[in-house]
Amino acid sequence: MALYSEKVMDxxxxxxxxxxxxxxxxxxxxxxxxxxxxxxxEIKVEDNRIEDIKFKxxxxxxxxxxxxxxxxxxxxxxxxxxxxxxNKAVAEALDGLPPVKMHCSNxxxxxxxxxxxxxxxxxxxxNN
Amino acid sequence: xxxxxxMDHSATTPLDPRVxxxxxxxxxxxxxxxxxxxxxxxxxxxxxxxxxxxxxxLINAAPEEIIFTSGGTEADxxxxxxxxxxxxxxxxxxxxxxxxxxxxxxxFAYLERKGYQVTFLPVNEYGMVEPETLERAMKPNTALVxxxxxxxEIGTIQPIKKLAAIAHEGGAVFHTDAVQTxxxxxxxxxxxxxxxxxxxxxxxxxxxxxxxxYKKKGIRLARRLFGxxxxxxxxxxxENVPGIVGFGAAAEIAGEVMSESIEHLTKLGRNxxxxxxxxxxxxxxxxDPVNRLPGHVSLCFRYVExxxxxxxxxxxxIMASSGSACTSGSLDPSHVLLAIGLPHEIAHGSVRLSLGxxxxxxxxxxxxxxxxxxxxxxxxxxxxxxxGVM
Numbered sequence: 001m002a003l004y005s006e007k008v009m010d011x012x013x014x015x016x017x018x019x020x021x022x023x024x025x026x027x028x029x030x031x032x033x034x035x036x037x038x039x040x041x042e043i044k045v046e047d048n049r050i051e052d053i054k055f056k057x058x059x060x061x062x063x064x065x066x067x068x069x070x071x072x073x074x075x076x077x078x079x080x081x082x083x084x085x086x087n088k089a090v091a092e093a094l095d096g097l098p099p100v101k102m103h104c105s106n107x108x109x110x111x112x113x114x115x116x117x118x119x120x121x122x123x124x125x126x127n128n
Numbered sequence: 129x130x131x132x133x134x135m136d137h138s139a140t141t142p143l144d145p146r147v148x149x150x151x152x153x154x155x156x157x158x159x160x161x162x163x164x165x166x167x168x169x170x171x172x173x174x175x176x177x178x179x180x181x182x183x184x185x186l187i188n189a190a191p192e193e194i195i196f197t198s199g200g201t202e203a204d205x206x207x208x209x210x211x212x213x214x215x216x217x218x219x220x221x222x223x224x225x226x227x228x229x230x231x232x233x234x235x236f237a238y239l240e241r242k243g244y245q246v247t248f249l250p251v252n253e254y255g256m257v258e259p260e261t262l263e264r265a266m267k268p269n270t271a272l273v274x275x276x277x278x279x280x281e282i283g284t285i286q287p288i289k290k291l292a293a294i295a296h297e298g299g300a301v302f303h304t305d306a307v308q309t310x311x312x313x314x315x316x317x318x319x320x321x322x323x324x325x326x327x328x329x330x331x332x333x334x335x336x337x338x339x340x341x342y343k344k345k346g347i348r349l350a351r352r353l354f355g356x357x358x359x360x361x362x363x364x365x366x367e368n369v370p371g372i373v374g375f376g377a378a379a380e381i382a383g384e385v386m387s388e389s390i391e392h393l394t395k396l397g398r399n400x401x402x403x404x405x406x407x408x409x410x411x412x413x414x415x416d417p418v419n420r421l422p423g424h425v426s427l428c429f430r431y432v433e434x435x436x437x438x439x440x441x442x443x444x445x446i447m448a449s450s451g452s453a454c455t456s457g458s459l460d461p462s463h464v465l466l467a468i469g470l471p472h473e474i475a476h477g478s479v480r481l482s483l484g485x486x487x488x489x490x491x492x493x494x495x496x497x498x499x500x501x502x503x504x505x506x507x508x509x510x511x512x513x514x515x516g517v518m
Contacts, residue, residue: 033473033476034472036433036461036473057511058511064436
């Protein structure tokens with residue numbers, strides 16, 4: 001049996017949406033190089049929708065694949081829909097992850113949520 | 129089919145076809161038990177005793193000083209636990225290094241919980257146990273010093289002769305885990321002055337599931353296994369006859385080809401590490417640049433993580449290993465890389481390419497051709513690149 005599912009390997013070897021966005025609406029960066037995982041997700045929001053999303057990840061294949069998958073899952077979605085994405089949903093979309101790698105999927109969802117939070121805080125402070 | 133370039137010989141080596149040939153009769157028609165009186169038993173006994181002579185010759189020991197075990201781990205456990213159990217427990221002090229294999233390290237941790245005083249010696253940045261460090265750690269009640277001959281992850285070869293002399297001056301027994309060296313570089317138990325030495329057949333093109341402990345005459349051990357009293361009562365259980373015969377054959381071949389193999393591996397290893405260090409920026413060679421296993425190339429690539437590198441190499445048919453957290457099943461990178469002072473974030477980017485007899489310059493060229501692209505690709509994906517935060 002292989003270590004990872006075919007979907008994980010596909011997203012690891014052909015990651016979607018790698019990179020950064022010029023003047024992003026929100027940025028989420030989570031993890032710690034000491035632990036071997038850092039994920040950065042940038043989003044461009046227009047009309048309450050994620051128009052564009054990019055990631056950069058330092059980590060193992062599971063970390064890269066979950067980052068790639070989460071960007072694919074939320075592109076074009078409303079912020080509410082994107083916020084509803086859980087780490088479990090990301091792992092399931094990849095046909096599962098080995099148990100020791102589940103924390104990688106936590107990070108991907110966390111980075112996304114942090115990017116949304118940052119955007120919404122910016123909007124709120126601009127409105128005040 | 130994807131090309132296969134195996135560069136993980138410190139993990140295990142392929143079985144030499146000549147070794148398989150030597151084993152074959154004992155896997156088929158010569159299935160006797162060496163403890164049996166009849167002729168088939170005696171044929172098996174002869175197979176085991178010939179192998180004992182072959183293994184003894186490789187390390188300059190006497191045949192009766194060889195105790196066959198199931199491998200390096202069992203040999204380490206027998207050496208350390210067997211010695212301590214043979215002594216009345218009087219709160220003895222025992223010493224090992226911080227970079228040992230877990231087959232030694234975890235035994236010491238166990239003995240520490242049992243009430244022994246334990247010192248884990250630090251190493252320098254090259255992974256070397258400096259003799260002065262051992263000298264300072266010795267106490268009047270030091271009973272055992274166990275320091276590996278060469279490290280599996282970073283390839284550093286320890287000054288065993290000096291370390292053993294210091295242990296003996298202080299009245300302690302000296303054991304070395306030589307799993308990485310026996311069959312690869314010259315190992316002479318008399319010249320090194322060791323009392324016990326562990327080794328494993330599958331690291332020298334022999335079969336898995338067999339190894340041995342060299343125990344100098346006069347060193348007393350308590351048995352760890354009770355039963356049929358095989359191996360001079362120290363390792364009960366019917367002998368793994370085909371495995372032991374294979375170990376003997378592998379030891380004999382290793383002795384014959386050693387100088388040629390060292391020359392070959394030293395050259396390939398230098399070409400490989402030299403090219404990679406030149407072509408890939410922000411790369412560190414770990415371990416001692418000079419006193420290291422021939423053909424052992426251990427590197428850390430900054431800003432990227434080891435498991436990702438291994439999987440991309442594997443896609444291209446190259447088999448290597450890493451000491452990153454993601455490959456160790458915990459959140460910490462290898463204890464060896466941390467002990468030589470590497471920060472966690474750099475240790476996560478470790479890759480070990482350990483070459484063997486059958487590797488060629490063509491294999492080296494292939495790795496040199498593809499690895500820089502893999503690192504570049506992963507670095508483009510990494511949020512750390514160019515930030516200077518690492």
